[in-house]
Amino acid sequence: xxxxxxxxxxxxxxxxxxxxxxxxxxxxxxxxxxxxxxxxxxxxxxxxxxxxxxxxxxxxxxxxxxxxxxxxxxxxxxxxxxxxxxxxxxxxxxxxxxxxxxxxxxxxxxxxxxxxxxxxxxxxxxxxxxxxxxxxxxxxxxxxxxxxxxxxxxxxxxxxxxxxxxxxxxx
Numbered sequence: 001x002x003x004x005x006x007x008x009x010x011x012x013x014x015x016x017x018x019x020x021x022x023x024x025x026x027x028x029x030x031x032x033x034x035x036x037x038x039x040x041x042x043x044x045x046x047x048x049x050x051x052x053x054x055x056x057x058x059x060x061x062x063x064x065x066x067x068x069x070x071x072x073x074x075x076x077x078x079x080x081x082x083x084x085x086x087x088x089x090x091x092x093x094x095x096x097x098x099x100x101x102x103x104x105x106x107x108x109x110x111x112x113x114x115x116x117x118x119x120x121x122x123x124x125x126x127x128x129x130x131x132x133x134x135x136x137x138x139x140x141x142x143x144x145x146x147x148x149x150x151x152x153x154x155x156x157x158x159x160x161x162x163x164x165x166x167x168x169x170x171x
Contacts, residue, residue, distance in 0.1 A: 004028060004035050006082045007044055010106060010123065017110050024110065024121045034121075037075045042119030046083050047073020048091030048127040049108070049163050050100065052146070053171055058164060059135055060156060061094055062143035065116065069147075069156040071163060073122065074140070083107070087125040095144065096136025100127040108166045111159045126167040 001009075011024050024044065033039045049071040050059040060069040072094035073087065080086035084102055091100050103126040111122045137144045149168065153161050 003076060003080055003082065003086075004032065007035060007123070010083050014107055014110065020110050020112060023112065024123075027121060035076050037117060040118055042121055043075065044083070045073060045075055045120045045122045046080075046086035046090060046125070047071050047122050048087040048100070048102070048125045049160075049167055050091055050095050050097065050127050050129055051103075051164075051167055051171075052129045052133065054131070055146075057146045057148050058152060059095055059097075059129065059144065059146050060152070060160070061138075061141040062145070064140055064142050067142070069145075069160065071124065071160060072127075073124070083123050084125065087123070088127060091125075091127040094138045094140055095129075096138065097129055097133045099130040099133070101130075102127055103167065103170060105170060108170060109163055111163070113159065124163050126163075126170070 008028055011021055014021055028034045031039055035044050063070050072091040074090050076086045107123045108126050109124050113120055135144050152164050
C-alpha cells in the first residue's frame with residue numbers, strides 16, 4: 001500500500017472534523033502527488049505532540065523558520081510507509097527522544113494552515129514520551145522546551161492549544 005492510500009484510509013476512519021476531513025480527501029483525490037512537498041497546491045503533513053502525562057507537560061519546538069512554539073512535525077518522506085510512521089519519525093527526529101510511542105486510536109485532530117512553502121494539511125498525532133526521556137535539539141529548531149499543560153496557551157497558537165486539549169481528552 002502506498003503512503004497516499006494509507007492517508008486516504010486514515011482520513012476515512014478519522015472521526016470528527018467532517019468538513020475539514022473532506023477537504024483533505026478531496027485534495028488527495030485530485031492530487032496524486034498530494035503527499036509530497038513538491039505539490040504546490042498543498043500537501044499532507046504529519047505531526048506529533050510529544051506529551052509526558054505522568055508529569056503533566058508537553059515538549060514544544062521553537063521552529064526555526066516559523067519562529068513559533070509548535071509540536072514536532074513536517075513533510076512526509078519516501079521512507080514513510082504510513083502517516084503514523086511519518087508522525088513518529090518527525091517526533092523522534094525533532095525531539096531527539098528515542099522510544100516515543102503514538103497514542104492509540106489514530107490521529108488526534110486535523111489542522112490546515114498556510115506556510116511559506118504551501119498549504120499544509122496536517123494530520124496530528126500525539127506521542128507519549130518514555131519514562132526519563134531526555135530531549136535533544138535538532139537543526140530545525142531554535143529551542144526545545146517542556147511546558148506544563150497550563151502554560152501552553154501562553155506560548156503557542158490556538159492550533160497547538162486545540163491539539164493539546166484533544167490529546168488530553170483522549171488520555
